[in-house]
Amino acid sequence: MELSRIRELIGFYENELTNNILFFWLPRCVDRVNGGYFNCFDNEGRQLISRDKYTWSQGRFVWIFSKLATMDCGTFTKAQRENFLNLAKGGRDFLEKYSLMGEDDWRCVFLMDETGKPKYVDGYNRLDMSIYADCFVIAAFAKYADAADNKDSYEFSKKLYESAVSRVRTGEFTTLPYPLSPKYRAHGIPMIFSNVTREVYSAAEKFDNEYCLELRKNLENFTEDILTNFVDENNVLHEIITSDNQFFDNLLGQHANPGHTIEDMWFMIDAADILGKPHYIP
Template sequence: MDIAEIQDAERFYRKHLKEVILPFWIPDCIDQDFGGYLNCYTNAGKELLSYHKFTWSQGRFLWLFSELSMCEDSVFSDEKKSKFLGFAESGADFLRKHVFLNEDKECTYMMDRAGNPMPVEPDSVLSSSIYADFFVAAGFAKYAVAAKDHKMFELAEEMYRNIKKRIEQGKYLTLPYPIPKGLRMHGIPMIFLNLSTEMYVSAAGLGLENETYGQDMRLFYTDILTNFVDGDHVLREMITTDNSLVDHYLGEYCNPGHTMEDIWFILKAAGCLGDQSVLPLCSEILKNAYRIGWDKDYGGFRLFVHHEGGIPRGTTAGLEKEPMFRQIEENHDNKLWWPHSEGLYSFLYAYFLSGDEELLTIYKKIFDYTFAVFPNRDSRVGEWIQIRQRDGRPDDKIVALPVKDPYHIIRNLILLIQLLREQQDKAGLKREEEIPCR
């Protein structure tokens, strides 16, 4: 990738972030009356369907606005960054006041507009997914360093310790997809790796000790690469609790989006620790995610695939009632926004680390497909149509949460801009000035 391509790419991503994505969300997502954020929009983005606040998304918005407030001056003006920090403060205050259910800092999964905890179903427990806790803790950690708020980081640390304790004791839930008995799910060490890296970086930004988080980072990515990656360098989503591969449907499927996202988590964490040893294996895992996940007929990544490629398959006896089984069966052919957003960053990041031209070639294919398919063709609305059918037509359905969530898009656009600016710095080039938002 030559310097002209790098500059063009950075210019494109900056413009897309500022002129297509952010205007959709700002200021409408900010709940001026109650605090926190609103995002229960239709997939096309034309209608707000509910004022319910899913904790998962509230923590993600907090992270995003905190990160946006720390972008370089040449990306956003001081005035804009101050507004972003104010938006983050709204979310931090809302969550701190309303999200916790007990002294152990367990989070509710969902709240009403005013912040009152509410169950998803009448008979369901309030703390129904530990993923909500992960995202709140990451949001608090990011806000702490953005606002230089040591008390907030102490709260993130308390949450981190309690999450770790619950994971070790097995006292947690993972709505909407419970982990079947006898199995481990890749999502747990994956999201814990992300959180421990967030804690590590934020602690360093606040001048605090972060060795414990560094130890956890290495533990989590070693677990993933050792136990969840098979002999063909394909990352499986479920293995047994004694770290063996599973020869049934749920043990044989893969999630290319999770693979691509987790690979850059691993590369980031290893880079923080000065560990270059994981790069060759991570590059092979990425290539295999493309090999088995890319739709050769229509382009784009299928949501779920068999570990050898193609439609998920395998023995299903006794699995038919598992929510994850139904999720795979009903949605495997869909093309979702977030795997493509993660693929853009993961492949380009691994390319710049390794110099492997094959990774760059795949990145360019992902780029061409993503920006031909996902951005909303109605420029008056903006953002992306987040769910597509296999052939690229919009699909108005719910996958996981009934929200429209900008987390993957904005996070990866920020990371792509940072990555491309770093390459220009290495070449000794002067950066362009800010492109104003419309």
């Protein structure tokens, strides 16, 4: 690729990030009273249609603002990056106070009101509806820990990560409001756990180097699971397989998600770099 084209693409993405994405969300998303973020707007951004706070989206915003705070590439000034870190801290503190099911109960609620009080989703009778919510909080705290040099945030992410991994290994988790029969396995689980393992690994390199070996093993296991069991002979990544790792020939079994495939390519590249396994990137 020619240098002129690279510069053109940098300009395009900087404009999209600053003048479209961040312009849409800031400052309207920030809850200055309770902490955390409002993100249930209509598609035009004109109306806040709910003041509720979904744990997964709160975690995603903490991760994004923490990531922006570390972007020392000329896109943002030092003052802007410091502001991003402050924005991340607001969400981080909100999640620390309210996202867990209880003291020393390392499971995350799925939905909270604007003050942090847990809420049931209509039609469901459990607060810890989805382990995906836990994963977004794990990634958020790990990224904030790295960006802010905050060991307490790393310890929070580690405890929640170990709880979530344990639940996946024993099958004691749910993915509501998208339930899946125990007869099947979803690609989304090893995919997101490969990503959060990588996030925790990056923070552990700074705060807990001895833990990195276990994280590398986990990362390899999640990645190998995807490549071995979810990718068929035609290199199609299936979203659903049977519980005994077989493909099956119906609408559900043939479902492929291009967005998930592209996202997982990003995670595979990260795993290849960390593990020194270039064959993950054919």
